[in-house]
Amino acid sequence: MAVVGSYFPGRGTLIEETFLKGKAAGRAEARAEVRAxxxxxxxxxxxxxxxxxxxxxxxxxxDLSILDRWFDRAITVSTADELFAEEEPDQ
Structure with a gap:
């Protein structure tokens, strides 16, 4: 996996790929934490x-999509339990 502009020692190696995956996972965790x-x-x-x-x-x-759904519901729910209610089936 070649990354343009990467200055990681051992560019294009399994070590770099693992590092970049960990970095991406850390960013995803941070986004989830902020949304929560x-x-x-x-x-x-x-x-x-x-x-x-x-x-x-x-x-x-x-799960960012679940957190987004909970945020949308948090604006209108009357109780915290309503936040976790199942989606209404399409009729």
């Missing part, structure tokens, strides 16, 4: 109580 914090912040700002279990579930989620 935003979901929790919206719930807090709206005065919606969250249990430790709910906070842990949100904080430990690494």
């Amino acid at each position: 914090k935003i979901v929790l912040r919206v719930l807090k700002a709206r005065g919606i109580p969250t249990s430790d279990e709910t906070r842990d579930r949100i904080a430990n989620c690494t």
Whole structure:
């Protein structure tokens, strides 16, 4: 895997590929962490109580699409449990 502009020692090696994969995974984890914090912040700002279990579930989620869905729902839900409700089937 050649990376243009890479100055990693041993460019194009398995070591570089492993390094770059780890770097990408770290960025994905950071994005998930930020999104989880935003979901929790919206719930807090709206005065919606969250249990430790709910906070842990949100904080430990690494799926960005799920976190995005929870963010969208956090804007309108009445309880934190509604955040995790299943999607309505298409009719």
